[in-house]
Amino acid sequence: MPEYFDTHAHLDLPQFADALSGVLERARAAGVLTIVCPGIDAASSEAAVRLAESHEGVYAAVGIQPNSGSAMKQGDWERIVRAVTDEKVVAVGETGLDRYWDETPFDLQQRLFRAHRELAEARDLPVIIHSRDCEEETVDALEAFAGDEPMRGILHACSGSEYLAQSCLDLGLYISFAGNATYTNKKFGPLREVVKKIPDDRILVETDSPYLTPHPLRGKQKTNEPALVVHTVESLAELRGVSAEELAEQTTANAKRLFGVE
Numbered sequence: 001m002p003e004y005f006d007t008h009a010h011l012d013l014p015q016f017a018d019a020l021s022g023v024l025e026r027a028r029a030a031g032v033l034t035i036v037c038p039g040i041d042a043a044s045s046e047a048a049v050r051l052a053e054s055h056e057g058v059y060a061a062v063g064i065q066p067n068s069g070s071a072m073k074q075g076d077w078e079r080i081v082r083a084v085t086d087e088k089v090v091a092v093g094e095t096g097l098d099r100y101w102d103e104t105p106f107d108l109q110q111r112l113f114r115a116h117r118e119l120a121e122a123r124d125l126p127v128i129i130h131s132r133d134c135e136e137e138t139v140d141a142l143e144a145f146a147g148d149e150p151m152r153g154i155l156h157a158c159s160g161s162e163y164l165a166q167s168c169l170d171l172g173l174y175i176s177f178a179g180n181a182t183y184t185n186k187k188f189g190p191l192r193e194v195v196k197k198i199p200d201d202r203i204l205v206e207t208d209s210p211y212l213t214p215h216p217l218r219g220k221q222k223t224n225e226p227a228l229v230v231h232t233v234e235s236l237a238e239l240r241g242v243s244a245e246e247l248a249e250q251t252t253a254n255a256k257r258l259f260g261v262e
Contacts, residue, residue: 002248004032004233005255006226007176008094008128008156008206011037011058012047015210015223024055027226033057034252034261035226038094038128038156040065042076045083052088059261061091061128069104069112077115084123090259092120093128094156097141100133110141117145120153126258127153129173135164146171152258157208158194165194169202174258176204179214179224182235195239204258205232205251 006027016023027035037052038061039045045062052060062083064072084092095116097109104112120127131138145151150172157178158165165175175198181191195203206229207214213224214231221228230244237247256262 001031002233002245003252004030004205004229004248005034005252006032006207006209006229007036007154007204007255007259008178009035009037009209009226010040010044010211011035011051011209011226012039012044013210016225020051023225023227024058028057030227030230031248032226032229034059034255036061036090036128036255036259038091039063039080039083040094041068041071042073042079042083045080049083049086049089053086058088059090059259060086060088061093062089063093063095063116063128064112065094065130066096066098066109066112067101067103069108081119084119084125089125090261091126091128091154092116092123093153094130095127096130097134097138098130098132099137106137110137113141114145125152127151128156129153129168130156131160131164135160139164139167142168142171142173154204154258157206157212159191160194161190162194162197165198169199174202174204174254176206177232177236178206178208179212179218179228179232182215182232183218184215192239195236200250201254203236203247203251204255205229205236205247207232 037048048060237244
């Protein structure tokens, strides 16, 4: 059986509160042996660390997602800085920019994005990047962060254009695809074209659980979970003209290299 690595699953959310053991059992049975659980605010980041400490094969990322910025309380950033030192934390984030929901003033989003990037650099960790409806602003911010060395991180749940993906690749980032890249609706055609163009050594997969349930279970299974990343790999492999086993091996090796886990 191939080994899979789900690079982004929000296992701390209420949808999994009473079912986590079953979710993890199904993941292992499907070959999903490693999962990164990212925080979206101080409390969820601390919850992600606790989950990682309690379950083999689960790792944490800590950060304040752009849409959580307005709800920050005094001391929340300090909680992130403390949490990032845990040995099961393998990334900073998720962070980034979002004009779709636009729930946090954009200047605050930008300041938080820079703070996450600086924290990741200080801790020698990759950064997990969220970008929605603001491709040019995301690229501008990333280029402003860039140094002499390739940037370590992920454009998570890529839903953007070839311009965004290529800009991130040029900076050294990896590109991760979730269930939306399996959808066959016409609006997802450009995204599926992007899938074909990512270099073998920079492509990753994720579920973004509990969201973005992949085809063919979209509309049939409300809550996405790590075991279903297998469907995403199968769909992406078909687009790229390789076997699902080959893509599973490649994406798992890429993720282990980026996050520094065995």
